[in-house]
Amino acid sequence: MPLIEIENVHLAYSSLPVLSGVQLAIGEGEFVCLLGETGCGKSSLLRLLLGAERPSSGKVLIAGEARPRPDRARGYVPQKYSLFPDKTVLDNITFGAEVSEFSFFGRITPRFRERRIQLREEALEYIRRIGLRQEDSAKYPHQLSGGMQQRVAIAQALMTNPRILLMDEAFSALDPATRREMQRLLRDLWSATGTTIIFVTHNTQEALSMGTRIVVLAKEPPHLGSRVMLDLPVPEPCAEEEIPRLVRKVESASQRGKLAAIPA
Amino acid sequence: MTGAGFQLIYAKPGRGVTWALSWLLFAAGVIGYLAISTARHRDNPEERVTPTVWQMVDGMSHAIMSPAEDSEPLPDGATWSQRLTHSMLWTDTKATGLRFIYSMALLLPAVMLGLHMGVFPYVGAFFLRFVLFFDKIVALSLLPILFIAFGIDELSKVMLIVIGVAPTVILDTFNLARGVPNEQVVKAFTLGAGDFDVTYRVVLKQIWPRVLNSIRLNLKAVMLFLFAGEMIASTDGLAYRIALLRRHMGMDVIIPYVLWVALLLFLVDFGMRVLNQKLHPWFEA
Numbered sequence: 001m002p003l004i005e006i007e008n009v010h011l012a013y014s015s016l017p018v019l020s021g022v023q024l025a026i027g028e029g030e031f032v033c034l035l036g037e038t039g040c041g042k043s044s045l046l047r048l049l050l051g052a053e054r055p056s057s058g059k060v061l062i063a064g065e066a067r068p069r070p071d072r073a074r075g076y077v078p079q080k081y082s083l084f085p086d087k088t089v090l091d092n093i094t095f096g097a098e099v100s101e102f103s104f105f106g107r108i109t110p111r112f113r114e115r116r117i118q119l120r121e122e123a124l125e126y127i128r129r130i131g132l133r134q135e136d137s138a139k140y141p142h143q144l145s146g147g148m149q150q151r152v153a154i155a156q157a158l159m160t161n162p163r164i165l166l167m168d169e170a171f172s173a174l175d176p177a178t179r180r181e182m183q184r185l186l187r188d189l190w191s192a193t194g195t196t197i198i199f200v201t202h203n204t205q206e207a208l209s210m211g212t213r214i215v216v217l218a219k220e221p222p223h224l225g226s227r228v229m230l231d232l233p234v235p236e237p238c239a240e241e242e243i244p245r246l247v248r249k250v251e252s253a254s255q256r257g258k259l260a261a262i263p264a
Numbered sequence: 265m266t267g268a269g270f271q272l273i274y275a276k277p278g279r280g281v282t283w284a285l286s287w288l289l290f291a292a293g294v295i296g297y298l299a300i301s302t303a304r305h306r307d308n309p310e311e312r313v314t315p316t317v318w319q320m321v322d323g324m325s326h327a328i329m330s331p332a333e334d335s336e337p338l339p340d341g342a343t344w345s346q347r348l349t350h351s352m353l354w355t356d357t358k359a360t361g362l363r364f365i366y367s368m369a370l371l372l373p374a375v376m377l378g379l380h381m382g383v384f385p386y387v388g389a390f391f392l393r394f395v396l397f398f399d400k401i402v403a404l405s406l407l408p409i410l411f412i413a414f415g416i417d418e419l420s421k422v423m424l425i426v427i428g429v430a431p432t433v434i435l436d437t438f439n440l441a442r443g444v445p446n447e448q449v450v451k452a453f454t455l456g457a458g459d460f461d462v463t464y465r466v467v468l469k470q471i472w473p474r475v476l477n478s479i480r481l482n483l484k485a486v487m488l489f490l491f492a493g494e495m496i497a498s499t500d501g502l503a504y505r506i507a508l509l510r511r512h513m514g515m516d517v518i519i520p521y522v523l524w525v526a527l528l529l530f531l532v533d534f535g536m537r538v539l540n541q542k543l544h545p546w547f548e549a
Contacts, residue, residue, distance in 0.1 A: 050450060050454070052446075052450050069453065070450045070453035070454050071453060071454065071456070072454065072455070072456040074454055075454055075455075076447075076450055076451050076454040078447040078450075078451070080445070080447065081445040081447040081448055081451075082447065082451065084448065084451075084452075084466060084469075084470065085470055085546055085547075086469045086470045086544070086546050086547075087546075095452075095455055095457075096455030096456055096457075097456075099452070099455060099456050099457040099458070099461045099465070100455065100456025100457070103458075103460075104458070104460040104461060104464070104465075140545065140546035141546075142546065142548060156455070157454070157455075160455055160456055162454070
């Protein structure tokens with residue numbers, strides 16, 4: 001059974017269709033890049049997977065269950081506001097484990113203090129793995145660059161060992177060099193942890209350089225919502241000379257809706 | 265000079281000039297007052313509207329060292345500390361200060377209400393319309409009702425302040441809580457947080473410095489209602505004293521009292537600002 005099943009999902013905001021009959025099954029351990037033009041509903045689909053939104057009709061199943069609210073089954077890294085501004089890097093990373101293992105009042109017990117020491121060690125290990133220095137652990141998010149913030153956000157999400165990691169344009173605000181670094185880091189973390197990743201992006205190159213599978217959403221015809229236009233496994237490893245051809249293929253798929261709008 | 269006209273927007277006054285300019289109006293005020301006061305005293309030695317500096321010093325040293333005329337006189341041979349703690353200034357400041365502290369303490373539930381209204385949709389739906397309505401009621405117009413309902417003692421004065429300021433604080437906190445990006449809340453839930461954690465550890469914690477700033481902005485309103493209450497119905501307090509002295513044209517004490525109140529309010533505001541910076545090093549603004 002696939003880990004994630006999206007069955008004939010429709011979504012509309014006040015009768016404006018966003019998704020019309022999206023059908024998708026994603027297996028454990030896949031790295032899926034959701035591609036599409038701005039406004040094609042790829043972020044909405046991610047929010048459905050997250051449980052932050054409910055489909056107008058159809059089903060979204062995580063490991064065979066509907067999970068209509070955000071919870072620990074899925075980790076989340078958004079483009080902005082990904083870290084808690086009032087907590088240090090270390091506290092941001094340990095936050096998940098702290099709140100999920102201890103209740104609000106359980107945090108005054110001595111057992112919590114012991115566990116906290118362990119968690120801090122684990123967090124420091126993560127800080128090292130994502131390429132930050134130990135002295136960065138006491139910094140607040142606003143003291144870090146955008147790339148560093150997203151690194152910490154990934155560590156924060158992975159700290160609770162989610163089966164699924166959902167990322168929404170997570171690298172879109174970064175400069176190209178940092179972006180490539182982050183793509184490599186994410187790819188490495190993915191192979192090391194085996195987490196299923198769903199990565200929303202509008203950048204075809206980015207999708208091809210990271211994903212094992214690319215799903216393109218587009219509207220066709222344009223007055224309807226989006227559906228899956230292309231579901232493409234990325235050859236592994238993806239040869240450099242293959243990339244231009246794949247880019248053309250992917251981009252023509254996401255353009256199809258638009259072309260259909262032009263009368264012949 | 266390039267371009268047409270002045271380019272004063274780009275001016276960069278030096279530190280000394282900035283400093284001097286910032287004190288200029290103070291100096292002008294003091295000098296102007298002294299000039300007017302001297303001139304008026306030359307015309308009429310009995311003049312009471314613009315007391316001289318010495319009269320004010322005299323009036324204040326009285327206020328600092330001896331009890332008010334309407335309270336019990338001190339026994340002969342009272343010690344310095346006894347004289348200070350029974351002095352007019354001290355008893356007035358204490359009375360006003362206590363009312364101020366009660367009112368501030370009562371603003372805490374207002375912050376909590378605003379927070380829960382912002383975080384929990386049902387609480388918001390229940391309270392929002394009513395608070396918006398309440399916010400539009402002119403608090404001072406309620407004063408007679410308060411006096412009738414609660415009598416003219418402390419309770420009605422504190423209630424006046426709370427009714428006057430609480431809606432603003434509630435709505436401010438509500439808006440701040442609503443303004444926390446949805447990503448933060450979703451993120452907290454995906455990390456395994458519950459409603460409690462999200463409300464207090466994520467939302468409240470990150471809006472708290474802004475809430476303190478909002479309360480700082482409302483300090484003036486707190487003092488306004490406090491003084492209105494004291495002037496109309498009170499037997500002690502700084503505003504009561506100012507209102508009382510008006511009847512005797514006691515400007516030698518009124519003017520220093522006004523400055524003393526301004527200084528106290530400045531110190532409270534400054535203290536809260538420093539505290540805010542020290543407690544929340546992550547908060548930049």
